[in-house]
Amino acid sequence: MIKKTLFSREDIQTRLDSLAIEINNYYGDEPILVIPLLRGGFMFASDLIRRLTMPVEVDFMTTASYGFGKSSTGDVKLYSDLRANVGGKNVLVVDDIIDSGYTLKFIKEHISKHNPKSLKLCTMLDKPSRRKVDIKSDFVGFEVDDLFIVGYGLDYENLYRNKDYIFTFDDIKKERDE
Numbered sequence: 001m002i003k004k005t006l007f008s009r010e011d012i013q014t015r016l017d018s019l020a021i022e023i024n025n026y027y028g029d030e031p032i033l034v035i036p037l038l039r040g041g042f043m044f045a046s047d048l049i050r051r052l053t054m055p056v057e058v059d060f061m062t063t064a065s066y067g068f069g070k071s072s073t074g075d076v077k078l079y080s081d082l083r084a085n086v087g088g089k090n091v092l093v094v095d096d097i098i099d100s101g102y103t104l105k106f107i108k109e110h111i112s113k114h115n116p117k118s119l120k121l122c123t124m125l126d127k128p129s130r131r132k133v134d135i136k137s138d139f140v141g142f143e144v145d146d147l148f149i150v151g152y153g154l155d156y157e158n159l160y161r162n163k164d165y166i167f168t169f170d171d172i173k174k175e176r177d178e
């Protein structure tokens, strides 16, 4: 398989600096509860929260969407729920990518039931051309085309999440569309 780098380590770190400024400006000194979605969101969230200047609380949720890898069925499963109380808090959900949008729509509806003061979404990547439901990410690192993306939290068959750059394998798209 031939790897093609889409965003280098430097591209990512530079974008994180400007994205964090957007988020810092938006919230000011208000405390926020950051919820990285496991597993894909862990690397991005860890780099992002180091750059946030307000008081930050962190909690995690684990999700998986069935049928992903071919095409998402929209059947989102929650493997682990929050420990934190979200009532009255500014909640920022952080994930690696928004693709069909099923995952973040499900998470947004789930968290909304607990009456947060505000609820925003932040994703490193956005594939707008793949959206199946009407949802947008409020803070986006990079928009990408309809390619299968790997690295920096994103996996291919559970591998490569550890890479500090974002890449694609030339021949994956074909496999995924079959």
Ligand code: IMP
Pocket (backbone or CB within 6 Å): 040, 065, 068, 072, 095, 096, 097, 098, 099, 100, 101, 102, 103, 104, 147, 148, 149, 150, 154, 155, 156
């Ligand atoms: P959704 O389709 O927006 O619900 O995205 C579901 C999840 O699929 C994301 O949180 C990612 O973990 C994963 N995903 C979506 N697109 C890609 C990709 O291009 N590469 C690897 N994982 C992806």
Ligand code: MG
Pocket (backbone or CB within 6 Å): 037, 038, 039, 040, 041, 095, 096
């Ligand atoms: Mg994910």
